[in-house]
Amino acid sequence: MPESTPAPAHIGILTISDRASRGEYEDRGGPAIREYLADVLCSEWIGKPVIIGDEQSEIEAAIKRLTQDEGCCLIVTTGGTGPATRDVTPEATEAVCEKMMPGFGELMRKVSLEKVPTAILSRQTAGILGSSLIVNLPGQPKAIAECLDAVFPAIPYCIDLIGGPFLETNEQRIVAFRPKKKK
């Protein structure tokens, strides 16, 4: 039994949708992400939900605030990844990140493509800003668990590598992969 409990990990849940931000549409993506994380994480965490419109400057500001002011080690976005004019989440993510992580988008498109041929229209990406990993997910709630199932096994080790907290997963659900220590 640990002597002291580590501080809970802060995780940003960023819903990007003009209609949800104006209250014309119930946000279903954000709650789907929260439910997924509650199911998968067994170390302590606090969700930081934000709902904003599809404005690149607002998305950039929200990612920076969640990283720098809220201390999030992980920010999961939903929405704004398609080809339409208002879909600018990948551009905002790339604009603020210091490093891009192309493997996340590649793998998520690959698994979504097993379900629908329009998966190639999703421009979702991932990147690093400071000690935070930002991962874009599509807007469709049913695609959220599918995409996270594919990439989540790599997320805890990624957060270790960028100096974030040690996330532990419910291994019945997701086995977080960490290479064995070498000297």
Place this chain on the structure above:
Amino acid sequence: MPESTPAPAHIGILTISDRASRGEYEDRGGPAIREYLADVLCSEWIGKPVIIGDEQSEIEAAIKRLTQDEGCCLIVTTGGTGPATRDVTPEATEAVCEKMMPGFGELMRKVSLEKVPTAILSRQTAGILGSSLIVNLPGQPKAIAECLDAVFPAIPYCIDLIGGPFLETNEQRIVAFRPKKKK
């Protein structure tokens, strides 16, 4: 039976080849694209064929003209995607597009890789400019149907999302995927 027939969709067919543009080589890529589209589309369309050399500024100008002056909802390019010095089609595409669509290149390389290991040398991409989707294909005529078969099921819905005409496909050949309407 519809009361009025919608205007035919304009589709740019852009052959990019120094030798074909100088008449030293018969363009086989452009006709292969036209034949493919004739086979697959059952809504009305008009092809806008253009043959130019491997000059980045000319390729950019041709894409802009086909989009803005010719009203193309789709521009399919062939040629100029390899690693050689004169191969600059992806650079020209990226320079003019407002959004990049990485899933197209990923999927086309994946299917071509099942045929030849040199498929990884093809740098083809896709992107959006205004209401036009630009898709790069390799120069080899036999790779054209193979690549289009992989991505075409997603093209009509992509064009819907960017405000273009409603393309209908011959479902014996290609089933265009459109998600069921939600409010």
Place this chain on the structure above:
Amino acid sequence: MPESTPAPAHIGILTISDRASRGEYEDRGGPAIREYLADVLCSEWIGKPVIIGDEQSEIEAAIKRLTQDEGCCLIVTTGGTGPATRDVTPEATEAVCEKMMPGFGELMRKVSLEKVPTAILSRQTAGILGSSLIVNLPGQPKAIAECLDAVFPAIPYCIDLIGGPFLETNEQRIVAFRPKKKK
């Protein structure tokens, strides 16, 4: 039997590691690349090994020097492809290359993903500078052969296309794919 022997191909082997460059850690990636090349190439070649720290400006300078001064047709890097702050090999590669070759990173991540789910954290890429192909590999020695096995069949033809020497492979090990000549 050839009348004259062509000049040996120069191949850069660039280990990028703070610890290896300071001698705190034995470089195992560079020797693994050399051993792989010795096993696979049957035309003559000379390895140009370099060990440097994870500094973007140093990596850029080393790639340029190997290309321009050492006449390398191929530079294989190991290390610096992860998400940590000091991992900047892909950024350095992209900064100096004239063309990027996204298919290499996609395929290497795909094959590594069959082994470990954290393969998506590797940001490795490839690109062209002048008549040189630069390919990033991960730092782990055991991932080196795995990644090179996937992409090597396309490397000799790529080097043909950018004006480099004719590399021949040991076909028991790797079959270099070259399309049949057309007029």
